[in-house]
Amino acid sequence: MQEKIKEIAARVRELRELSDFTVKEMAEYMQVSDEIYEKYESGSEDIPASILFEIAHKLRVDMATLLTGEEPRMNIFTVTRDEKGVSVERRKQYRYQNLAENFIHKKAEFFIVSVEPKSYGTKPETNSHPGQEFNYVLEGSLKVYIHNNEITLNKGDSIYFDSTYEHAMEALEGEPAKFLAAIM
Incomplete structure (x- = not known):
C-alpha cells in the first residue's frame, strides 16, 4: 500500500x-x-x-x-465488475472502491465505501470537499455526522448533502457498513 x-x-x-x-x-x-x-x-x-x-x-x-496513472478512455459507457473497481484505502476509517474510473469527463465520482467499526467514545475524523454528495446504505448501519447533526442510516436509507460542510460516517453496532457514495 x-x-x-x-x-x-x-x-x-x-x-x-x-x-x-x-x-x-x-x-x-x-x-x-x-x-x-x-x-x-x-x-x-x-x-x-x-x-x-x-x-x-x-x-x-x-x-x-x-x-x-492512466487517462480514462471510455465515453459511451464503462462497466465495473463486482469487486473490480480501483480500490483505494485513503483514510483509516474508510476503504473506497471507484466504480467508474475509466469513463472520461465524468460529472460525478462513484464509490463503494466500506467502513469498519471502531472503538466507542471517539467521534470519527471529519472532512469536507467542494460539491455535493449522495450516500446510499448497502449494508449495516451508519451514523452520519454533518454540520452539528448526527443522523442514523440503516440499509436502504440515503442522504444527500452539501459536502462543503464537515462530515463523517461511522459504522454502528460493532459491524462493518458499506454504502454507495456519489460525489458531484
Whole structure:
C-alpha cells in the first residue's frame, strides 16, 4: 500500500508542476498548511479521498488519472465488475472502491465505501470537499455526522448533502457498513 501512496503522490507533484501551480497555491486551495501539502506530495502522508477529489478538480484531470496513472478512455459507457473497481484505502476509517474510473469527463465520482467499526467514545475524523454528495446504505448501519447533526442510516436509507460542510460516517453496532457514495 505504501508504494501506491508514493505513486499517487508523484503523479500529483508532476501534474502540479506541469500546471504551473506552486505548493502554496495548492495548499491554500485545499485549505491545508504548506507542510501538510508537501507531505502529501512526498508520499509521507496519505492523501484523503476528499483532498484527491479537490486536487483533481484544481488540476483539471480525472481523479482516475491520479489514482491509476492512466487517462480514462471510455465515453459511451464503462462497466465495473463486482469487486473490480480501483480500490483505494485513503483514510483509516474508510476503504473506497471507484466504480467508474475509466469513463472520461465524468460529472460525478462513484464509490463503494466500506467502513469498519471502531472503538466507542471517539467521534470519527471529519472532512469536507467542494460539491455535493449522495450516500446510499448497502449494508449495516451508519451514523452520519454533518454540520452539528448526527443522523442514523440503516440499509436502504440515503442522504444527500452539501459536502462543503464537515462530515463523517461511522459504522454502528460493532459491524462493518458499506454504502454507495456519489460525489458531484
